[in-house]
Amino acid sequence: MRVKMMAAALTGLLAVSALAGCGDKGDDTGSGGGGDGKLVLGFSQVGAESGWRTANTKSIQDAATAAGYELKFSDAQGKQEKQIEAIRSFITQKVDVIAFSPVVTSGWDAVLKEAKDADIPVILTDRAVDSQDKTLYKTFLGSDFVKEGKEAGNWLVKQYEGKTDPVNVVELQGTVGAAPAIDRQKGFAEAIATNPNIKIVKSQSGNFTRAEGKTVMEGILQSTPKIDVLYAHNDDMGLGAIEAIEAAGKKPGTDIKIITVDAVKDGMTALSEGKINFIVECSPLLGPQLMDLAKKVKAGDTVDQRILTVETTFTQEQAKAALPDRKY
């Protein structure tokens, strides 16, 4: 029995150490804090949960190399405690600037206070925190999800300008409770409120995934008599829904107009093929902007509390032009 337990414990340990190995790799690159005059940036990433996130990480790493900064990169693997630990370690290493994409919105006050006391400026990327004390961080760099929803809605309103027929819209929401899902829904609803003919007839969660997007769309196609427009909170759900629409014998992009958010490569491909009609970009490529901000806060310049990622929207023609250079 003892042998068995030893074996169990060993296997467990191996598994854990193997996992830890992946995440900690970035921590030990480079030594000490900025002895050679280079700007040292400590960055804690949420994890590697999607292609979007992978592109985000790569953009930050590439931009740091291009700017000649020393980047201390740490992967929190979706765990807040790991992220707090990483930030503490950045503080002890006396980095020049700390940046991170918070895993969750709450519970950051204590560690941010520590950074402030150590006189290290903090930049939030991609996701916000709900701290009451806004002096705990310098700025929040990221997309405005409400604006993305509005852009999607505005395009739709424009398409049906001057027409009086009712327009039935189906909405595929992201993960229930996630900030992008809440805000993209809100922005879209605000924009289409200007035209009383446009109505959301069904709104269901597809959990941001292709498979659920497809299953939910199958169900909606079966239970909704007339669908004119599909609005999906991300490309992947839209791509899943396209499969369901085709299986039902309808033509995506023609019989049902499709609007999505994100503009990842697969989504852009579908857009250029005419299966999607309009995509609002949610860009992960905020590396260069982050490096610029890091330099400014290090120098003590004042920066805006909220800075938007540079983003655009794509029609089918624009997608054809942009597709060859799409990296993610």
Add this chain to the structure above:
Amino acid sequence: MTILKNRLFWPAAILLALLIVNVFTSNQFITLQDGHLFGTLIDILRGSAPLILVSLGMTLVISTGGIDLSVGSVMAISGAVACLLIKDLGNQNAVGSVLLIMAVAIAVSAALGLWNGSLVAIVGIQPIIATLILMVAGRGLAQLITAGQIINVQSSPYATIATGFFLTLPVAFLIALAAIGLIAVLTRRTALGLLLESVGGSPSASRLAGIQAKRITVMVYVVSGALAGLAGLIYSANIKSADSIYAGNLIELDAILAVVIGGTALIGGRFSILGTVLGAVLIQTLQVTVVGIGVPSKATLLFKAVVVVVLCLSQSVTFREKVFGRFKSRPAVRAEVPA
């Protein structure tokens, strides 16, 4: 009254009720379109195939007193392996190559099952811990195979296993049906079923009785791995891409639920293939119904939970006696009071 006492009566009744709801909420419950059957019922049958396959494997594992938490990760690995290989094919529509690749993916999944089974039967690790290792590490492995990206394929033979039709019926459901038939025959027409239940009841007593308990245990994990691999192929063929992050995510819980609804004891020693299939179809029907009647996204999980709670309560003999037997038992209680 005997039919009411059957364990499967209540799940079957709830399934029927949900199907009736769908008859009213859907435009086409079942019709003939483009030369094959089409409609909500067909969507349910097609959509439930991966869960049926995973739950079948889970039933066998649970019947020996074990559990397999790694099925979701195995699904992700299987889909990732298949899509990676198909993507590199010169002609993605070559039927022979695609079949060979699917066989490779299932073989890889069976090998992962062998790993699980060896940890449980030979090394002697608790099943929940042994399979937890692969559940966590396996998803990482799948992400490593796909480099964290979604791999797209354009292979019509591959897509056929999920979205194709044969004799007007969905291929995915026919695959599940074949697996059900094979396992039902093997466990109920041969001594295998008895051996499984015997190992689940008491491994040491089985060994003393001359049953190769270890070999049986390893075998069920291999079968569970292979079935999860097949389910992973159908899942990825359905969306023509390998999504290593979400494929099979949390399916182990749905599978365990299907097994429990079907009346298989979690402590092992007894199992029901038909019950498991009923449970899996019920879970899928519930998911389709949620969309059909338009339950708001925020209330979806609550709605599902309520149905499952009602189902579990209806299956509990004690609960039924307390609720329905109350009026009968009252005089008996009163008779005792004066004494």
